[in-house]
Amino acid sequence: MRFKDRHEAGTKLAEKLIGYKDDKDAIVLAIPRGGVEIGYEIxxxxxxxxxIIVTKKIGLPEDEEFAIGSVAPDKKVMLNEDTIKIYNVPKDYIKETAKEISEEIERRYREYKGRYELPILKNRIVIVTDDGIATGFTAKAAINYIKSQMPKKIILAVPVASSRFAEQIKKEVDFVCLYSTDKFYSISQFYENFPQLGDKEVKKYLNEINFR
Incomplete structure (x- = not known):
């Protein structure tokens, strides 16, 4: 399956979520940047x-792609203690990296929304979205944070995901996905047009929806 662009993918995904139309308890949280275009259509x-929901992983000193933890939107740090022990990761490194990531998270909220302010999610129906999910670490970090805010319900809605991730996440939250496959190499392979979204476009989409 290939989508023309994120707008088409978001529109098709939105139709699968029609049960939440005009629900005052519902809110869409998009993972920036690409997820915001999907979230806009939904x-x-x-x-x-x-x-938006901004989380970021903490990687190993020698391999930033290998996650040993993550920082949530509220700057709380979640760590995989077993992995940290196995790789003997210094505490100073974790503390310093978490501080840098926390500052980056706040900067991105201010950039996109004009202020560092998190939505109240208690008793809300939270629809989390992105333009696709490969490993799913960012999505899982977002879901872990949302769970801590005691929502009424969490739905993860994406156009495409790896089969492995899809099987795992179904056990945790309601999962809406248009297409999943084990032949997953990059998110861009499922789109005819897949341009990088700029900060200005993210702000435009947020403003367009919320100030209608």
Whole structure:
């Protein structure tokens, strides 16, 4: 399956979520940047609020792609203690890296929203979205944070995901996915047009939905 672009993928995904149309408890949380274009189409179709959720992993000193933990939107740090022990990761490295990531998270919220402010998620129906999921570490970090905020329900909605991730996440949250496959090499392979989204475009989508 290939989508023309994120707008088409978001529109098709929104149709699968019609049960939440005009639900005052529902909110769409998009993982920036690409997820915001998907989230825009979902929020527009459902008539609900759109916001962002920014999390970032903490990687090993010698391999930043290998996650040993993550920093949540509220700057709380979640660590995989077993992995940290196995690789003997210095505490000073974790502390310093977490501080840098926390500052980056706040900067991105201010850049996209004009302020560092997190939406209240307690008793809300939270629809998390991105333009695709390969390993799913970012999505899982987002879901872990959302769970801590005691929502009524969590739905992870994406156009495409790896089969491995899809099987895992179904056990944790409601999962809506248009296409999953084990032949997953990069998210871009599922789109005819897959341009990088700029910060200005992210802000434009957020403003368009929330100030209608």
């Amino acid at each position: 929020a527009k179709f459902l008539g609900v609020k759109l916001d």
